[in-house]
Structures are given as C-alpha cells and as structure tokens.
Amino acid sequence: MHKLKKNYIGWFFILLSVAGISLFYFYPMIQAFLLSLQSGMGANLDFVGFDNYVRLFNDPTFITALTNTVLYLLVQVPVMIVLALIFSVLLNDPTLKFKGFFRTAIFLPAVTSLVAYAVIFKYLFANNGLVNDFLMSINLISNPIAWLSDPFWAKITIIIAITWRWTGYNMIFYLSALQNVDKSIYEAAKIDGASAVQQFFQITIPMLKPIILFTSIVSTIGTLQLFDEVMNITSGGPGNATMTISMYIYNLSFEYTPDFGYAATVSYVILILVVILSFIQFKVAGDRD
C-alpha cells in the first residue's frame, strides 16, 4: 500500500511537466505537420498533400535561406569551437597572470541580450561606423567596407557577430571540463617529450570529446534557428543575402501574405536538419570511444 502511494506521488511530481511539454512541444509538432499539408491565405487553408514540399525545391528564397543557414553553420560553428578551445587551454595554464580578468572579459558577451548586441553591431559595422574608422586609421583598407550592404560582407558581419556572442559561452564549458583532467597525464606527457601542440591534439581534444560533442550539437541547433541577429543587423538583406530559414518562416507567416501551411513546411525542414545533423555529430564523435 505504502509503495503504491509513493509511486502515485512520483507521478504527481512529473505530471505538470509531462502535460506542459506535450501541449507546448509535441502537440504543435503534430499540428505543424498537418499544417504543412495545407495551403492558402490566412485562415482559409485547403488540403494540398505534399505540394508544399514540392514547392520548396522551386522556391529561390527558400533555397537562398537554406544555403545561407548551412553556410553560417559550416563556417561559424567550427571557427567558434576552435577559438573557444584555444582560449580555454591558454586560460587553464596555472602560471598565467590575470586569468580571472581574461576569463570574465571573454565570457562577458554571453550575458548580453541578442537584440541589444545585434543593434550595437549594426552601428559598429555601418559604413561610417567604428570598425571601418579603425581599419582605415591603421591603413588596412583605404575605402570603407560595405559591411551591411554587400552580400558577401553582410554574411561575414553576421558570422563575426555570432562568434563574438557565443565563443566565451563555449569556452566556459571547456574550461570547467579541463579542470577535471588529471594534471599528472600532462606531466607524464611532458617527460615523454610531447610538445604543447602534441599534448593539445593527443590529450586535451580526446579528453574533451564529450563536451565538444555537446557544444557542437547545441551550437548547431542554435545556428539553424538564427533569427534575432539577422532580423536586427541586416533584416535579411541586402536582397535576401543574409536571410535564414527562421527569418523566412517569420516573413511567410507575419510579413508577406500569410501562408501558415507553407511556413510550417519550411519549419519542418529545420526540424529534419536538426535531427540529421545531430545524428551525424553523434556518429562522428561517439563511435571511437
């Protein structure tokens, strides 16, 4: 009897969460799939089967948004993870001075609101902004770079912005993991004559593999959802040069003539990409353990 009661109470503790996640995640997911089979303006939706999915392949804006998002992912995530690893290894050195200051400084961007920093970056990278002023004053460039109005540089600006915001965040994970690594392993490697670079690739990276996997999956999911920065730095422009999938979904639902069905189809692409990429990352990083 007592055991039965305890079991009953155990369910009580998790009840609200199960209900909430079902209502706010799983139910909308099923709804999104049903929506993706319909098309029409606003509330007048008709069942069209898989037409929306076919439409994706002939939609240049979707293809641009997808290409941009994948490009951000392929360039930004590796750059950020490598930078975060380098910072964490350097800052894990016990003989280094001002460690606390460097750690705090590099982590600082992670506490800002995405909208606030995006607006700041928009002004820093404006034609007459401080970044151009600085680059010209050190004679690196002679004419201002059109950071926000050139399709190539606008993408670079978005990549710089996300890297600024998230590198310190990832660094903290690596730093805390490094602190758990037994120092005698490094001592032994030093005695065997391993250089700092060898130690990095043969001890640090393998040790941190689970955390690197964790951060790369989180970053991948984050990048696939990229919205706040693009919306506030470039509004997806020039043209659609910085448009992301999330922003396209937003535009399809709330900016253009609303077509919730097609927007839901596009949103399913993000979901499928997240699942595929996480699976690949697990395979690549997980199997060699």
Next chain:
Amino acid sequence: MKKLKRFFIYLFLSAAAFVSIFPFLWMLVSMTNQSVDITKGRLLPGSALVENVQKLLDQTQIGTAIWNSLIIAVITTVLTLLIGSMAGYGFEIYRSKGKDIIFSVLILSMMIPFAAIMIPLYRLFGQVSADAPLIGLDTLAAALLPTIITAFFIFFFRQNTKMFAKDLVEAGRIDGLSEIGIFFRIYLPTMKTTYAAAAIIAFMNSWNNYLWPLVVLQSPEKQTIPLLISNLGAGYTPDYGVIMTAIVIATLPTALVFFLMQRHFVAGMMGSVKG
C-alpha cells in the same frame, strides 16, 4: 624563446579581451553622448546622459517595457524553477522504468527548434483568445506560458539531484514528513545553489527573449525591452544616444546579476554536463 611565446600569448588574450569588452565600453560611453557625436565616432564620455534618459522617457514607453519584461521574467523564473525542479526530483527519486521512458521522450523536445512550432503555437493562442481572453494573443500570459516548461530545466534539475543525498529522503519519511513535505522542506533548502544557477539562466532567457514575444505581443503597451530596442533600432533617423541608453538599461541588470552569482552559475553548468 619561452619569454617571446609568453608575450604573444598575452598579446593574443589581450586582443581577445579588448574585442569582447569594447562594445560594452562603447555603449556605456555612448549613453552619455549626443547622437551626432556618436556617429562621428566619439569615444570619450560626454554630458548628454540626463538628456538621453529624458528623451527615452518622453519618446518611448520604456517604463512600461521594463515593467512588462520584469513581470514576465519573474513569473517565468518562479514557475520554471518550481515545475522543473519538481520534475527533476520526481524522475530521479521515484525511479521506474515507465518514468525513464517518459524522461527520454521529454528530452527529445530539446531537439525541436522553436521556429518549427511557432506557427501552431500562435494558432493555438489565437483559438483560445475568444474563450479565454486573459491568456489569448497579445497578453503577457501568452508571452510566457510556452517558455515555462522546458526539458532543459527538467534535465538540469535531474542531473543535480543525482548529487543530492538520498538518505535525507528516508530520514524525512521516518520523521513523518509527507512526500511533498520532503520536497519542500528538505530538498528545496539543500539545493539552494542549483536553484540559484537555474534562476539566473531562466531569468536571462526570459528577459532577453525576442522571437515569441515579437509574434504574440502586438500592442505597444504590451512591448517588452527587446521589442522596444528592436523598434528603436529599425527607425530611419535613429537617435543613437537614446538607443544606447535603452540598450544599457536592457543589459546591465542581467550582467550584474550574473556577475554577482557567477560561482553558482558555473557550478550549475558543470552539474548538468557531467553525466
């Protein structure tokens, strides 16, 4: 040779620290300058702080926006912590095969990108608008409800509960406490640091949330801080001084809370990563 290497390490780290801090310094300095001076690239403090604050108060509904953001963030944080910790505790203390399967299914929801469920959620709140106007579209309740229950916090509390001394639960039972009493009178007070870490994350997430409030809140008097900043930044003739002041107001509270509670935060992050 070794000294030279050290020098380059310090140079590299200093450059990185400068790049990280500079936008903050710039926003703080710009808060005290007039718009014209900011566009000219002035990097020294000016005397326009009072003027900027005054303009921000006169031209925007900054007070309302702060109030809305604060209400949303406080309610979200309290409910997130309560519901999330109860679930984390429930899954770890009352283990059973059935619950382990449910836990795995809930964790899967972490993989669902928000953009993928945004439109059905919007329609869901649209449907309830007629019957339950208090939680329908364009209400603060609609802005916070979908963010309260997330698998992340359930996972976070479950991981940290692994470090909780389970003997205390038995001791509580022997002392005649009810199961719910044990949770509130033993577990909750012992896990203060875990709650502190979760509170920082939940508050910052809510305070900085943008996409869902943008979708669900339409009227100006329902605006939150990120929406206000985004609108200010999108204007054709932006007043940089005013915008910078708003950004500082949006950033400083979370940055301060974070630095006051940094230790708990890092400890909490560790707790959730270790398996």
